[in-house]
Amino acid sequence: MLTLLEVIKKTADFLAGKGVEHPRLDAELIIGHALGLKRMQLYLQFERLLTDAELEKLRPLVRRRGAREPLQYVLGETEFFGLKLKTDRRALIPRPETERLVEIVVQQVTTPPARILDLGTGTGAIALALARHWPEAKVTAVEASEAALTLANENVAALDLAERVRFLRSDWFAALAPDERFDLVVANPPYLSADEIAQAAPEVREFEPAAALKADEGGLAELKKILAATPAFLAPGGLLALETGIAQHAALLLLAAETGFSRTESLPDLTGRDRFLLIAR
Numbered sequence: 001m002l003t004l005l006e007v008i009k010k011t012a013d014f015l016a017g018k019g020v021e022h023p024r025l026d027a028e029l030i031i032g033h034a035l036g037l038k039r040m041q042l043y044l045q046f047e048r049l050l051t052d053a054e055l056e057k058l059r060p061l062v063r064r065r066g067a068r069e070p071l072q073y074v075l076g077e078t079e080f081f082g083l084k085l086k087t088d089r090r091a092l093i094p095r096p097e098t099e100r101l102v103e104i105v106v107q108q109v110t111t112p113p114a115r116i117l118d119l120g121t122g123t124g125a126i127a128l129a130l131a132r133h134w135p136e137a138k139v140t141a142v143e144a145s146e147a148a149l150t151l152a153n154e155n156v157a158a159l160d161l162a163e164r165v166r167f168l169r170s171d172w173f174a175a176l177a178p179d180e181r182f183d184l185v186v187a188n189p190p191y192l193s194a195d196e197i198a199q200a201a202p203e204v205r206e207f208e209p210a211a212a213l214k215a216d217e218g219g220l221a222e223l224k225k226i227l228a229a230t231p232a233f234l235a236p237g238g239l240l241a242l243e244t245g246i247a248q249h250a251a252l253l254l255l256a257a258e259t260g261f262s263r264t265e266s267l268p269d270l271t272g273r274d275r276f277l278l279i280a281r
Helices: 004-017 023-035 039-043 052-066 071-075 096-108 125-133 146-158 194-199 202-207 221-232 249-259
Strands: 077-080 083-086 115-119 138-143 165-169 182-187 234-243 263-268 274-280
Touching: 004 023, 004 052, 023 039, 023 052, 023 071, 052 071, 071 077, 083 125, 083 146, 096 125, 096 182, 096 234, 096 274, 115 125, 125 138, 125 146, 125 165, 125 182, 138 146, 146 165, 194 202, 221 234, 221 249, 249 263, 249 274
Parallel strands: 115 138, 115 182, 138 165, 182 234
Antiparallel strands: 077 083, 234 274, 263 274
């Protein structure tokens, strides 16, 4: 029989051989998940002998990660802005950049918005985070993928936010009533080019839904659609907040000015690269 520490080391070596970026961390998280233990609890049980039943539960998870399936899909969950969200291949994994977008929005919007729209909600991450932050807000979230929308509904039910978050299957604004207006519109749309997808890590390229990542026109096509359509749905004084690609801001700022928005602001991500746009009507 192997001790817990021996299993962690063997798992980390296996994942390192498969090119996993953080093999020891991933090994500890997968083993902790399989055993129902937090990482700190693992450190207190290094000499514990694992049973055959525990090893059998662990092995398929390790094989999946070794095949470069994203850790969040293997674990079936991720943390986002203080929320625990179910994650699987039906939707894009919520990323730190998107969490930063939510942080920027709640810092910048000083008057709580009454109505919020999340475009391309995926797991529901942005919509659910903003609904939890602003308890009085009514949130609408749209998603073109039926599979992703099913996952988002599972997350809203688990977080008991179904009364305040409305999910609609829609290609951006298409399913909304023409007279609907929102104080805040937030979107993390597809913005990667075909070349960027081709160069991405296997976790992204082979497992995450391509429709949630790639856009035509060098990644700009969906962002352009959103900029063109948003003014009709944004209340006076409302704000549009976008996550974008890092080389797209010059084109998007010009388009925002041509569309008639009164104020645009480009903000960097945590690595200092242009990532977010705040655009006011």
